[in-house]
Every structure is written in C-alpha cells, then in structure tokens.
Amino acid sequence: xxxxxxxxxxxxxxxxxxxxxxxxxxxxxxxxxxxxxxxxxxxxxxxxxxxxxxxxxxxxxxxxxxxxxxxxxxxxxxxxxxxxxxxxxxxxxxxxxxxxxxxxxxxxxxxxxxxxxxxxxxxxxxxxxxxxxxxxxxxxxxxxxxxxxxxxxxxxxxxxxxxxxxxxxxxxxxxxxxxxxxxxxxxxxxxxxxxxxxxxxxxxxxxxxxxxxxxxxxxxxxxxxxxxxxxxxxxxxxxxxxxxxxxxxxxxxxxx
Numbered sequence: 001x002x003x004x005x006x007x008x009x010x011x012x013x014x015x016x017x018x019x020x021x022x023x024x025x026x027x028x029x030x031x032x033x034x035x036x037x038x039x040x041x042x043x044x045x046x047x048x049x050x051x052x053x054x055x056x057x058x059x060x061x062x063x064x065x066x067x068x069x070x071x072x073x074x075x076x077x078x079x080x081x082x083x084x085x086x087x088x089x090x091x092x093x094x095x096x097x098x099x100x101x102x103x104x105x106x107x108x109x110x111x112x113x114x115x116x117x118x119x120x121x122x123x124x125x126x127x128x129x130x131x132x133x134x135x136x137x138x139x140x141x142x143x144x145x146x147x148x149x150x151x152x153x154x155x156x157x158x159x160x161x162x163x164x165x166x167x168x169x170x171x172x173x174x175x176x177x178x179x180x181x182x183x184x185x186x187x188x189x190x191x192x193x194x195x196x197x198x199x200x201x202x203x204x205x206x207x208x209x210x211x212x213x214x215x216x217x218x219x220x221x222x223x224x225x226x227x228x229x230x231x232x233x234x235x236x237x238x239x240x241x242x243x244x245x246x247x248x249x250x251x252x253x254x255x256x
Contacts, residue, residue: 001044002145002206010207011145013049020201021148022054024172028152029112029139033059035085036109040067046145047088047117067093072100076107083109091118098127106131114139119245120166129158140166142195142245146216147202147229150175151243167242168235175199177243178228179235187236192246195235198228 001008025031037055039062041047055062063082065075075097079087087110089097094115110132115124120140128138136157143149153169155161171177179193180186187193198220205213220226234246 002046008044009209009212011046011203012205012207013148013203014201017148017201017203018049018053020174021050022057024149024174025050025054026058028172029086029114031055031058031060031086035060036083037062037086038065038079038084038088039063040065041088046143046148050143050148051088072097076101076105079107079110085109086112086114088114091115091120091124094124095127098131101131103130106133108133110136112137112139114141116141116143116168122161122164122166125155125159125161125166132157134158140168142168142231142233142243144197144229144231144233145203146231147175147197147199150177150197153242165245167238167244169242171243174201177235179237180230189237189239192234192236194249195231195233195243195245196228197231198226200225200227202227202229 002011031054035055035058037051037060039048039051041051043052052062054060063084065078067075084107087107113128113132113136115138125138128136132138134157137154138157139152139154141149141152149172151169151171153167155166176198178186178196178198179191180196181193203217205217216230218228218230220228232249234249235243236246238244
C-alpha cells in the first residue's frame, strides 16, 4: 500500500521489479547470509517487501518484532541479544525510540542503519553517532512504494552535518531520476522540480484505479519499454549531482 493519509492505494509490482530491488540493495549494502534483519513493519508496507526478499534470497535471518504490542521498552535488549546487523526504520519511529534510551546505550552489532520515508534531519545523524558503533554506516534515500528504492546516500559513523537535513543521494541501477517542471521539461541545475522516476522496473499501477494510474504513471515518448512515475516530491541537485529533497507538491503534512 502507498499513502499514510486517507485511503491507502494498492501499488502492484512484478517479480522483476522486486528482484531488481533485491539486486540493488544486495550490492549497495553488501548483504550476506550472516546478516540478521529486524522486521517490525506491516507486511503491506514496501519496507517489508524489501526486508523479507532481500534477507531470504541472500540466506540471511529475519527477526520479527511486534512494535505495537511490545512497544519500545523491550526493544533495546531484544536488538542486542539477537545481534541485529541491519535495521530499517522511519525517522519518526527512530526518534521516538532514541528518546527512550540512556545516553550511553549502544548497539554494537548493527552495521547498517537505513532510514527513510521522511526527511532525515541533522539530529537523527547525531543520534546515530551517539548510539551506534564505530564502523557502522547510516543510509538515507528515496524509496516510494511505487518504485522501491530510487537513490541512496551513505554517511560514516562520526560524520557531522552542516546542513539541516541529509541529502538523499544518487540514482541506483535501472532507475533514472528526472526533475521536471509543470510542462514536463527538465529544470536547470540548482532549480527545484518534481522528482520523477524513469524505469522499466516500477509498479504497473494502482489496484482498481486506472484514472490515478494514468495520471501518475506516464509513458516515455522516447522508449515504450520505460514509464515515468511522478512522485509528487520536490527536489534539486547539488553541484556534485546529489539529490536533495525539498518538500511536497501537495503541501501534505505528516503529523505522526
């Protein structure tokens, strides 16, 4: 499902789009059979699709944790005793959990904290530096349900940010990021445009909603094998080509 406000939209995917996602994350995160993944999101959420298939197709282990039932209080010891190595989370969940921890508690086995779905702020990086071991890595990116992970950005433990939020990185293989204006033309470097994703491996559309599908997933006039997904997110490129998320077209505000 896509959308945390109003009625959720069912985004349909193919085996190919899931396998491209698994390949991209396996290579980017160096996933192996030694990895132990935390799973505490609903199975209808795209994060669970990534976690389940990326883990099992690499021979790793999944450790489900019922966050709604057990809450945050048991999670620190659970993470440490199960020696979780990869932890995918949302910034809101991450901040609320970090606020319950004593300042000296760390998670020595987590080698990768991947955080996304909402803007990642400088304070989130500071929390990562405080509670995770040297040698661990934090990643942020853009990964809508409709096209899975599009880009990734990595920082090392100890990195200090001068900006207020973390950039969302560079495009992954088989995903091209376009920044388009209202007429569908690419905006010049340094200007804000809608983040659109050109690929052969994105959702085939919304379940039982052809009108929304036609509006959001548009054909590519240069190659009929490709389609362009309009995310509704706004972005701009830094001088080095790194993508920066700057907000939403629709002024949607997510409270929690």
